Amino acid sequence: EMASLPELGVPQVPVKLDTGAVSSSIHVENIKVFRRNQNEWVRFDLGEGLADPNEDCRCESRLLGFRRIQSSSGHRTLRPVLETMIRIAGFYWTIELTLASRPTMQFPVLIGRAALSGRCLVDCGQTFVAHSRYTTMQREV
Secondary structure: OEEEHHHHHHEEEEEEEEEOOOOEEEEEEEEEEEEEEEEEEEEEEOOOOOOOOOOOEEEEEOEEEEEEEEOOOOEEEEEEEEEEEEEEEEEEEEEEEEEEEOOOOOOOOOEEEEHHHHOOOOOOHHHHHHHHHHHHHHHHO
């Protein structure tokens, strides 16, 4: 599907809806954890394909914590987690997003079942269904 992450400055990006993954993740580089006003924050650069080349790709967000993630190949990593808004087909909601370097992945953002639960039905035989239906509805209104 197509989605946006407005709080991170990502206007539109193809995302993979992955019901096999619990967590959601985004491709970022240069992850740095720091303290601000007694809270942990994280600073990072958006990965290739996420930011407008003419805009600053550096983001900061309050850190929720760290999550141990196991990849499909069995590799385990400890990733920073933040909370942000996502928009898919005109609907907005808050998701938890882990930060990871994913340069070899086809999609720079993966949306797992924790973010989809109770909000989306996934038809694994279709692609870009919500986006095409939403843009059609917009034109008809």
